[in-house]
Amino acid sequence: MARLKYWQAINQALREEMARDEAVCVLGEDVGAPGGPFGATKGLLDEFGAARVRDTPISEATIVGAALGASMTGLRPVVEVMFLDFMTVAMDQVVNQAAKVGYMSGGHYRAPMVVRTICASGRNTGPQHAQNLEAWLAHVPGLTVVWGSNPADARGLLKSAIRDDGPVVVIESLAEWSRRGEVADDPDALVPIGVAAVRRPGTDVTVVTWGGAVHRVDAAAAALADEVDVEVIDLRTISPWDRATVLESVRRTGRLVVVHDAVAAFGAGAEIAATVAEHCFGDLRAPVTRVAAPFAPSPFPPQLEAAYLPQPGTIADAIRASVLQGVR
Amino acid sequence: MTEIDVVVPRWGLTMDDATFVGWLVQVGDTVGEGEALAEVETDKTTADLPSPAAGVVTATLVAAGDEVVPGQVVGRIAAGPAAPAT
Amino acid sequence: MTVSADQALDLYRVMATIRVFETTAGSLFAAGELPGFIHLSSGQEAVAAGVCSVLRRDDALTTTHRGHGHCIAKGGKVFGMLAELYGRAAGYGKGRSGSMHIADSSAGILGANAIVGGGLPMALGAAWSAQVRGEDRVAVAFFGDGAVAEGVFHETLNLAALWRLPLVLVCENNRVAEMTPSSVHLATTRVADFAGPYAIPGATVDGNDVLVVRDAAATAVARARAGEGPTLLECETHRIRGHFEGDPLRYRSAEETAAWAARDPLVLFRARLAELGVPSARVEAVDTEVAAEVRDAAAAAAAAAPAPVSSLLDDVRPGVS
Known part of the structure; x- marks a missing residue:
């Protein structure tokens, strides 16, 4: 086991996958000579050359x-879209083209491509550089959306994405860059x-979260340790999300709090809340909250x-409220 | 004569910490303003730490391989016209 | 580029197949047999036939909502296409995507595309992969003058020029974007002028003369295959039908229609075949064969099984191989 920073884990995943499979290529703004806007592709140009x-x-x-x-004609490209906000500029190619090419071609073609994109939420970057747009992407059939909250998951998910035969959007947290x-x-x-990932097993309440919010949920759960036994689930894959793990947990705890950094309205948390309401109605002992x-x-x-992003105190309050207001 | 801190600047959005690669000068050396005192490696690149003033190096507070953070004082310069070489 | 009588007759067969396919599809649509909507390329056959005649099967192609002709010319199967138009399980997209989404990996057809300009970056990527893999494949992107106003057109030109990619950009300039004339939607009258700023070759040719198109395409494809980079080829042509079947064409004058009818690419090429010494009986035999082929394919497609509801989730997410 090596102890790496989040960005170094991404860098290592790219290097290892490029060494393993020469079809894997990297392209994007500043990924070559500059080594990536934040270093994630550092050294790859020297090691693998300008063609790749x-x-x-x-x-x-x-x-x-x-x-x-390129993915339809023999390569496995990893394209970097610098910030998640900039995915909006590429939405036709992501939503209308990549996500649907397997379906539209009746399986004639596959799109084994990865879009790496960075969510800079938490880095004080403002309205056009800090959006949590995962729900936009997760809403599209045919797209896989993953988001690692720590170095091991960032690395392991990126490697799985590169080996996947469909288009995968890999979101990375800039807030965690040095973790x-x-x-x-x-x-x-x-x-996979x-x-x-169940980060913290517990019996009183299930908290589902992902991305940059994970560590603030961890802090909330730790702060509550003497009062409430919190189960923390890091979703890791936003779409297709792990319904089995979440539903099993809620059936056990009877309580669900979903925490995410995106706005609540029409967010991925609404999908999880609705699914739990549909499948765990009889098990719920408190309203699902977000x-x-x-x-x-x-x-x-x-x-x-x-103040904008859910902080440990707010999260702890919501968890406590779920436990207190519900049926015992 | 004034003592001036040599401080690790913040280079970019993601510079939460950096690795101190090593000093290019030692205590007692005379340096000019902007002269490279040390090398610091960030996520992105290795960069020179420039001297905040002309003067004489009076302290080096970190060593090669140390982790440093933006704002950290890593050395001191006695500012002033460079003393004649002895 | 010389053309033998047999080569000329092959070109004619492709053009005639496209025309009969489009006419048949139009009739079936009007009769209420085909769901959704369709966009026909009648009048533009010489571009499809001329360009694809100089391509190899493993060369890649992307096309547009008006892409039936390009797919046929590149080797797409008439039955698979008609079955797709009918929504049959045997269609190219398993009958689930329709007329604007024909793709055939065995013929290098990466896909028709319902988004204007949407196929240009895809063709660019196919050209890039050929370059990375050291293969001498080329990629061709067909698009209309409407796509020239899309950002991806310029982005694709810039990147293709920058990376010297084996890409041929073929603009079918029929001077109308859906229902809006070029004078209203483009700042220039010659699309090929956009080659200049990107420092790549650009040419404007008579898109209704299949041999002229073939010559120009041969030059562009040879250049691409030799690693010398992209070409922007503008083919001036005419869309006989409306933007969609059912478009009343209120924006087109009778004079314009008549003028272009005299320059119908099939009419022009029949005359050329006679000049080349191809007996009219051989031409008529091709017409008869093509009509029978499309008629039989249409009948088979009509009789084929509809796409089943059980196929709704097929090919959505391929997973790991």
């Missing part, structure tokens, strides 16, 4: 579309797509962004 590591113009739609066309964690040495140690950002753009200054 391509700096591109700022043409999000076209580089995603190029990755798609260190244990990472497996085995290049074939993957984190569609499998959540802790999420207010329905407003992401603010830039630190004090406002801290």
